[in-house]
Amino acid sequence: EDQVTQSPEALRLQEGESSSLNCSYTVSGLRGLFWYRQDPGKGPEFLFTLYSAGEEKEKERLKATLTKKESFLHITAPKPEDSATYLCAVQAWYGQNFVFGPGTRLSVLP
Amino acid sequence: EAGVTQSPTHLIKTRGQQATLRCSPISGHTSVYWYQQALGLGLQFLLWYDEGEERNRGNFPPRFSGRQFPNYSSELNVNALELEDSALYLCASSFESVSSYNEQFFGPGTRLTVL
Numbered sequence: 001e002d003q004v005t006q007s008p009e010a011l012r013l014q015e016g017e018s019s020s021l022n023c024s025y026t027v028s029g030l031r032g033l034f035w036y037r038q039d040p041g042k043g044p045e046f047l048f049t050l051y052s053a054g055e056e057k058e059k060e061r062l063k064a065t066l067t068k069k070e071s072f073l074h075i076t077a078p079k080p081e082d083s084a085t086y087l088c089a090v091q092a093w094y095g096q097n098f099v100f101g102p103g104t105r106l107s108v109l110p
Numbered sequence: 111e112a113g114v115t116q117s118p119t120h121l122i123k124t125r126g127q128q129a130t131l132r133c134s135p136i137s138g139h140t141s142v143y144w145y146q147q148a149l150g151l152g153l154q155f156l157l158w159y160d161e162g163e164e165r166n167r168g169n170f171p172p173r174f175s176g177r178q179f180p181n182y183s184s185e186l187n188v189n190a191l192e193l194e195d196s197a198l199y200l201c202a203s204s205f206e207s208v209s210s211y212n213e214q215f216f217g218p219g220t221r222l223t224v225l
Contacts, residue, residue: 034213043114043200043216044153087153091212097166098143098214100153 002027004101006088012107013078021073021104023088033071034098035064036087044087078108112137114203114217122223123191131186131220135203141165142184143204143214144176148197156199159184160206191224198222 007022025033032051036044048057050066057064061082063074073086085105089098115134123129135142144156155168159178167174173189182203188195198221202214 032213036216041198041219041221043202043218046213046215049213089153097155097158097168099155100145102152 002090002092002099004088004090004099006086006101006104008104009102010105010107012109013075015079015108015110016077018074018076018078020075021086021106023071023073023101024069025071025088025090025101026069027090027092027099029093031091031093033066034089034091035071035073036089038085038087038103040085047086075106078106080108080110082106083108114201114215116199116201116217116220118220119218120221120223122225124225125191125193127191129188129191129195129222131188131199131201131222132183133185133201133203133217134183135201136215139203139205139215140182141204141206141212142178142182143202144184144186145200145202146170146197147200147219148194153200157186188222193224196222196224 004025032049035047038044048064053068055066061076065072085103087103088101117132141160143158145153147153157176158166162178176186178184198219200219202216204212204214
């Protein structure tokens with residue numbers, strides 16, 4: 001069974017304090033790993049897709065990396081507006097469903 | 111380009127009633143996914159429709175059902191509402207292709223409250 005775990009559950013950072021969020025997964029044949037950002041009461045916003053181990057993607061202060069067992073979302077010099085829940089999801093080649101992790105709730109304090 | 115739209119934004123029902131939620135996908139997307147997100151919980155997969163057919167469903171009872179119309183819009187029906195059905199219901203759309211990677215794009219959600 002495909003599984004996704006995320007750590008930490010919650011993270012509080014000071015503005016400018018860089019850190020990383022972890023997404024660990026087990027899937028038989030990874031088709032894609034996806035990162036989303038979700039603000040309270042809203043739909044998730046697509047950030048990145050990673051396809052193969054060693055791949056990296058960047059967007060503003062965010063950088064996502066992928067290994068065979070986990071993905072990291074690095075946040076460099078975060079700002080209060082980066083506060084949100086960050087969700088990780090995987091899709092296997094043999095199925096179309098996304099399996100989402102529970103998310104990491106990030107708070108960036110000014 | 112318009113994103114995924116959902117209606118209504120909020121829906122209040124009483125236990126035992128039926129609820130109908132609607133979703134319009136991004137133009138050109140043929141697949142629609144429905145998810146349930148209860149307060150403080152993660153996204154739970156409900157249903158996947160592609161080209162008008164139900165392709166897969168999550169671990170939910172049969173009173174959760176839906177359909178996809180010829181224009182690829184979709185509706186989710188929840189019968190015999192229970193208190194625990196209160197949640198944010200999210201719709202996502204994607205362009206399905208075995209040769210491409212199909213990110214899902216989400217709508218703003220419908221907040222269903224069952225009293």
